Amino acid sequence: MRSPLPRTAFLNRPVNLSRSSWCGPCSTAFCFSTTSRPQDYSDTVSNLKIGSHTRVIFQGFTGRQATQNARQSLDYGTKIVGGVKPGIESEHLGLPVLPSVRAAKDQLKPDATAVYVAAPFAAAAIEEAIAAEIPLIIAVAEHIPVHDMLRVRVEVVLVIPADNYQVQAILRTQSASRLVGANSPGMISAIGKCRIGFHPLPTFSPGCIGIVAKSGTLSYETVASTTRAGLGQTLVVGVGGDMLPGTDFVDVLRILEHDEDTKGIILIGEIGGTAEEHAAEWVRDYHRRCKNAKPIMALVAGMQAKSGRIMGHAGAFVGPGEGDALSKARALENAGVVLTNHPSKFGDHMRRLLESRTDRTVTVRHVKFSVERRAFHTLRIPLRNRVSSLRYSGQMRNLTLSSEDGLHLLLRHGVPVASDVNKQTTIETEYCMSIFVDRASRQPCIIFSKAYDDRDPYVHEPRCFIGWPSEGFHDTKGPESSTTSIDKHFNAQKASLFAHISGIIKPKASNQAEDLKIKTDQYRAIVERVFHVFFETEALLLETTLAAQSEAGRDASSMVAVDAHVVLDDAAYKSGGRPKDNHERVTRTSTDDGTALQASRDGITYIKLEGEGSIGSLVNGAGLAMNSNDAIADLGGMCANFLDTGGKATSETVKTSFNMILKDPRVKVVFVNIFGGLTLCDMIAEGIMLAYKELGISVPVVVRLRGTNEEMGQKMVSDEPFTRVHPHEAKEVMTKPPFRSQSLVFRQWHIIAESGLPLYAFDDFEEAAEKAIELSRIDRP
Numbered sequence: 001m002r003s004p005l006p007r008t009a010f011l012n013r014p015v016n017l018s019r020s021s022w023c024g025p026c027s028t029a030f031c032f033s034t035t036s037r038p039q040d041y042s043d044t045v046s047n048l049k050i051g052s053h054t055r056v057i058f059q060g061f062t063g064r065q066a067t068q069n070a071r072q073s074l075d076y077g078t079k080i081v082g083g084v085k086p087g088i089e090s091e092h093l094g095l096p097v098l099p100s101v102r103a104a105k106d107q108l109k110p111d112a113t114a115v116y117v118a119a120p121f122a123a124a125a126i127e128e129a130i131a132a133e134i135p136l137i138i139a140v141a142e143h144i145p146v147h148d149m150l151r152v153r154v155e156v157v158l159v160i161p162a163d164n165y166q167v168q169a170i171l172r173t174q175s176a177s178r179l180v181g182a183n184s185p186g187m188i189s190a191i192g193k194c195r196i197g198f199h200p201l202p203t204f205s206p207g208c209i210g211i212v213a214k215s216g217t218l219s220y221e222t223v224a225s226t227t228r229a230g231l232g233q234t235l236v237v238g239v240g241g242d243m244l245p246g247t248d249f250v251d252v253l254r255i256l257e258h259d260e261d262t263k264g265i266i267l268i269g270e271i272g273g274t275a276e277e278h279a280a281e282w283v284r285d286y287h288r289r290c291k292n293a294k295p296i297m298a299l300v301a302g303m304q305a306k307s308g309r310i311m312g313h314a315g316a317f318v319g320p321g322e323g324d325a326l327s328k329a330r331a332l333e334n335a336g337v338v339l340t341n342h343p344s345k346f347g348d349h350m351r352r353l354l355e356s357r358t359d360r361t362v363t364v365r366h367v368k369f370s371v372e373r374r375a376f377h378t379l380r381i382p383l384r385n386r387v388s389s390l391r392y393s394g395q396m397r398n399l400t401l402s403s404e405d406g407l408h409l410l411l412r413h414g415v416p417v418a419s420d421v422n423k424q425t426t427i428e429t430e431y432c433m434s435i436f437v438d439r440a441s442r443q444p445c446i447i448f449s450k451a452y453d454d455r456d457p458y459v460h461e462p463r464c465f466i467g468w469p470s471e472g473f474h475d476t477k478g479p480e481s482s483t484t485s486i487d488k489h490f491n492a493q494k495a496s497l498f499a500h501i502s503g504i505i506k507p508k509a510s511n512q513a514e515d516l517k518i519k520t521d522q523y524r525a526i527v528e529r530v531f532h533v534f535f536e537t538e539a540l541l542l543e544t545t546l547a548a549q550s551e552a553g554r555d556a557s558s559m560v561a562v563d564a565h566v567v568l569d570d571a572a573y574k575s576g577g578r579p580k581d582n583h584e585r586v587t588r589t590s591t592d593d594g595t596a597l598q599a600s601r602d603g604i605t606y607i608k609l610e611g612e613g614s615i616g617s618l619v620n621g622a623g624l625a626m627n628s629n630d631a632i633a634d635l636g637g638m639c640a641n642f643l644d645t646g647g648k649a650t651s652e653t654v655k656t657s658f659n660m661i662l663k664d665p666r667v668k669v670v671f672v673n674i675f676g677g678l679t680l681c682d683m684i685a686e687g688i689m690l691a692y693k694e695l696g697i698s699v700p701v702v703v704r705l706r707g708t709n710e711e712m713g714q715k716m717v718s719d720e721p722f723t724r725v726h727p728h729e730a731k732e733v734m735t736k737p738p739f740r741s742q743s744l745v746f747r748q749w750h751i752i753a754e755s756g757l758p759l760y761a762f763d764d765f766e767e768a769a770e771k772a773i774e775l776s777r778i779d780r781p
Helices: 041-048 064-076 101-108 119-131 146-150 167-172 216-228 249-258 275-289 325-334 343-355 364-372 374-380 403-412 479-505 520-536 570-576 580-589 595-601 622-634 651-662 681-695 727-734 765-776
Strands: 055-059 079-084 090-092 095-098 112-115 136-139 178-180 186-189 194-197 206-213 233-238 264-270 296-301 425-438 443-450 539-551 558-568 605-608 615-619 641-644 669-676 701-707 759-762
Touching: 041 178, 041 249, 055 064, 055 101, 055 119, 064 079, 064 194, 079 101, 095 101, 101 119, 112 119, 112 194, 119 136, 119 146, 119 167, 119 570, 136 194, 146 167, 146 570, 206 216, 206 249, 216 233, 216 264, 216 343, 216 622, 216 669, 216 701, 233 249, 249 264, 249 275, 264 275, 264 325, 264 343, 264 622, 275 296, 275 325, 296 325, 296 343, 296 622, 403 520, 403 558, 425 520, 443 520, 520 539, 520 558, 558 570, 595 605, 595 651, 615 622, 615 651, 615 765, 622 641, 622 669, 622 765, 641 651, 651 669, 651 681, 669 765, 681 701, 701 765, 759 765
Parallel strands: 055 079, 055 112, 079 095, 112 136, 136 178, 206 233, 206 264, 264 296, 615 641, 615 669, 669 701, 701 759
Antiparallel strands: 090 095, 186 194, 186 233, 425 443, 425 539, 539 558, 605 641
16 A cells, blocks of 8 residues: 655645645545546536536435425426435435435436435535535535534544544545535526525526625525626525535636636625635636636625624634634735625626626726725724734634633643642743644644744644545555554654644754753643544634643653633534533533523524624524624614524524513614525514514514515515504504414515504615614614
8 A cells, every 4th residue: 555645744835726725635545436537626626517407316305404495496497306315215206215325326327416414414424425426515504513524533643433534534535526515505506497405596597697605695695686686697606604615715716717607706705714815816816817807796794793702604703813804805805806795785786897898808906996985894994903822712602611621621631730839830931732623724733832922823833734634545455554554644743743842842042041851751642632632522622821830859840731722613512412511511601691502502693792782683694694783884883792593593583582682781673684595584574573472572673584485574464554553552463363364564665563663674785774773873761
């Protein structure tokens, strides 16, 4: 068997604009798929070209959500040829159901699969599809544990039993399958009438605009905007808000660049990761090599995101060394991308850009400011300073262990912890050690540096990637041979890592202090044990301060942990119930007011925002919720909270959301902004009425409903004028027919009830937001 290729342990690798930014070196030494050609995941980008020819299967075909979406897609014109239900061979919706993906591949010859499998089993379902060499895999599930998607097999180093492959490593070792997602709304070819996912179909129309987005709800808004503008769409790809997506912006941009039907491109980003910066580099290169470049517009959500919190999507947080929403927007703007602050504006502005290019010589940059002057209000927010201490606030959330619990966790795994420092103990120096998931490389990495440096270690210190080697290993001589090869690889990685750490702990430069006499075996053991904690607890981030201390009468210094900061993946607990003891400890020791924790149990993401915000925000979808807060701020308002009802909100969820929002005494008006995909507008409307009936709402409510079943949500009881309801009569009236028999009483541009309890309905976002701001400025008793 071939030896693994050498790999540099420390690097800050540049973006390779001609391929996915995270594809590592390739080798035929390991082949997860049986394809004989050279293994390169970037070769699969062409699999994104779906259309009328695309044969689609569903994994989890007989489930309720898959059934509903399959029916809609069939009516739309999608060529669905069957589905899979493990161990079952039958028929569903008049199509064959087969017991495995391999059987479906052999009999149905699919080009794509839609993975409608619950989060605990989604990673295994994706792996099964890759093993069957399905060309395109769309994973829609949210809350898939990060370590399920990552599963880097460092267990060889840490002597943890290895019983699973990891999705990201598998992808890099094959060139047959392309993954979109997870946590993706799917893909749709408006020209080819092919939908793989759950986009709201009524808003789509065949046209000339290609769209790529992290957020599903923001992409729906964008589609509706381009349809209203008469532009329509070619290909719409939801790369998803997952922390480790299988497809990024650059992959889709490469497809849209060469698509003859696509005349303009729209990109929708948000906080988290570096995909937007990579896209900006690609756009800059695209403009250099193409004289008649297609106009590109973009939006970045999260300008008003609360520092230190995960904003709904698993990947919607500013991670170590990453830029915030403002820096992402600036990177795109500097590359020549036209920015806007709300997706409803895309259509008209893109039409102007296309009209200005009738001679095919006008560049995007030429018209940027004249078209989008107002949109740059989003850039008024000052760039937040980077942190330089160990405690990285950018990834904190309610699933964060306290320092005490973090140290106790390290102690249980054999890491020496300083319980106290007596008078005979001297702290000589301190070091920062951090393990986290590097999203650009899709691997865990470690940073080791001196503490209290003026520089941010996440930006300036080299990163050692400790993940599964991209070259892979092929077990041709049994497990013993394979394990030996993996051991050799990781031993080489550890050698580089420890050489780097030794250089920090024991500096050789003449201007440095004398070497600390720390035993090599001790700090190596500590580093490996911290590795073990990171993977066993399925952490997203583990930071610890290690102190070198000396005691009187001893020649050698010892190293102990004096602080620890552990951020856990809530999806691991929600979807897999692991590791239970640590998550229960988080619940007991959380410093939150309890509302956020209760919300998470109901599938809601609620974050109370600081300041004097008086607009309660109730939105479906993390991207749309972030952007709603951003756009309201641009109009001069301020939201009191971030609230994402989740993709499968029910009327009860909406009522619960109202209850949480109204607990905040600052709230003077509630702004409901819904664009339905999986979320049904009529169900949201029913929840609003339920909240009115049961909660006794005493503040005005402004509502905007668009998307799936919006007509039902906006339906009038009759053509008769509205009855004006006095406050003391509101609760009684809401319980009587015809209110009781309808989802919601709605008419655009009208007030349903007055006298301090009005419900205002709007179609246009900006008009709805302005009304909410107006009402928030009215002092009420």
